[in-house]
Amino acid sequence: MAKNAAQIDVLVLGEHPAAYLAAALLRHKSKYRVVHSTIPGEQFTDRLVMVNPMLFGLHPLLGPVRRKFEARPVYGLQFYADDPNIRSEYRSKSTVACVGQYKDVRLAMETLADGQGVEFTSPSQLQIHRLNEHGLEVTVGSQKLFPKALVLAGRLPDHQERLLGLPDEWERGIVHRYSFCMIRGTRLIDINSRPLVPMSLDLRGLLCWAWLLPGLRHTQLALEQPLNLAQQHKPIDLLNHWAQVLHRNGVLKTPLTITPEMVQSLDLPMGGALAHEGVANRTLLVGPAGGFYSACAEDIYPNCWSAIYAADVLKKAIKEEHLQDAIQPYRHQWRTTLGDYLRGPQQNLRFLLPLVYRNQIMTNRLAEAILTGESVVR
Numbered sequence: 453m454a455k456n457a458a459q460i461d462v463l464v465l466g467e468h469p470a471a472y473l474a475a476a477l478l479r480h481k482s483k484y485r486v487v488h489s490t491i492p493g494e495q496f497t498d499r500l501v502m503v504n505p506m507l508f509g510l511h512p513l514l515g516p517v518r519r520k521f522e523a524r525p526v527y528g529l530q531f532y533a534d535d536p537n538i539r540s541e542y543r544s545k546s547t548v549a550c551v552g553q554y555k556d557v558r559l560a561m562e563t564l565a566d567g568q569g570v571e572f573t574s575p576s577q578l579q580i581h582r583l584n585e586h587g588l589e590v591t592v593g594s595q596k597l598f599p600k601a602l603v604l605a606g607r608l609p610d611h612q613e614r615l616l617g618l619p620d621e622w623e624r625g626i627v628h629r630y631s632f633c634m635i636r637g638t639r640l641i642d643i644n645s646r647p648l649v650p651m652s653l654d655l656r657g658l659l660c661w662a663w664l665l666p667g668l669r670h671t672q673l674a675l676e677q678p679l680n681l682a683q684q685h686k687p688i689d690l691l692n693h694w695a696q697v698l699h700r701n702g703v704l705k706t707p708l709t710i711t712p713e714m715v716q717s718l719d720l721p722m723g724g725a726l727a728h729e730g731v732a733n734r735t736l737l738v739g740p741a742g743g744f745y746s747a748c749a750e751d752i753y754p755n756c757w758s759a760i761y762a763a764d765v766l767k768k769a770i771k772e773e774h775l776q777d778a779i780q781p782y783r784h785q786w787r788t789t790l791g792d793y794l795r796g797p798q799q800n801l802r803f804l805l806p807l808v809y810r811n812q813i814m815t816n817r818l819a820e821a822i823l824t825g826e827s828v829v830r
Contacts, residue, residue: 459485460487460598463489463590463597463603464489467490468605468740468755470758470759473564474738477759477763479565487597488572489574491606491608492575496558499553500670501553503523503549503551503557503753510756510757522553522556523552523667523668524667525547529648530651532652532703534697541648542815549649561756573592580608605739605741618735619729622728627719628678628720629679629687629717629718630675630719631682632675632691633714635673635708635714637669641664641671643666653801655694656693661675661677662691674749691715695708695709720740720749721740721745722745722749723796725742725790727743729783731782736762739759744790758786758790761790765782793825
């Protein structure tokens with residue numbers, strides 16, 4: 453341990469809401485010293501996100517978070533094919549998701565962590581020097597810290613990730629490109645009191661998924677495609693095609709042309725946790741670092757769920773003599789529950805799509821698989 457290094461229990465790294473939630477839960481009803489640090493150079497991209505209402509029941513601290521940010525409740529999905537004569541919809545009597553701003557969710561989780569007494573820092577530099585059987589030596593800005601463990605929710609420089617024992621890259625086929633354009637206002641669409649989310653399951657015959665998210669102040673067109681497909685079929689072309697599909701189906705009241713400067717893209721490891729260790733040297737990976745995005749490009753709920761498991765395991769492990777051994781249950785906890793949720797619909801969608809459009813039962817099952825992780829086959 454370096455001279456003058458401050459001993460702490462856990463250092464949480466990353467800007468994702470899952471990082472702030474993990475920090476809050478580690479402090480909740482404990483005397484642990486928890487520091488949350490942003491990662492220099494990491495920037496979060498604001499966008500509309502669908503939040504699964506089950507998030508607020510995952511932990512007692514999360515119940516009040518529902519009131520901390522504004523969101524539009526939605527009641528189902530509308531599936532649109534490229535052919536305007538082919539469509540189906542799933543409609544629920546209750547809210548199946550709420551559409552809110554990513555930055556608002558992040559701020560709500562940061563406020564939660566602040567209320568639990570988490571220490572915050574946003575350093576211009578961060579360096580992980582070494583680790584041993586007692587902890588890690590880390591420089592955060594001008595301060596030296598000696599945490600017993602890390603919770604990592606973002607990307608570190610390659611040499612620091614290698615020190616922690618993280619793999620060099622995601623497996624082929626894991627990373628998908630999520631591209632979107634956010635349009636101020638909701639004038640382009642008619643929104644009733646119980647709106648549905650329009651969705652394509654096979655945009656331009658490529659099995660790419662696309663959405664229109666109706667927010668309170670913005671409308672967002674979004675597209676998800678395998679990274680290798682994004683190199684062959686430009687996101688802007690597919691987003692413009694999606695806008696045409698929506699207009700032909702009467703969802704968009706007027707035609708919309710999307711220009712390059714309107715499009716933003718994120719490369720996300722969809723279901724990456726299923727092929728990722730999740731436990732490194734004195735480190736638990738949550739959220740983006742662990743690849744806790746569902747196969748349906750869902751962000752907040754599965755990532756925050758991983759943070760809850762990480763906090764639960766670490767609060768017990770910190771008391772143990774051999775921390776590295778004590779954090780191993782993290783892998784088992786999420787694999788036996790969250791793993792199924794991340795997989796999403798596993799059936800051959802090209803075979804399934806005609807059934808979805810012709811059969812209401814199959815429409816309902818696929819929609820529930822997308823929204824709640826249930827299996828299509830029951």
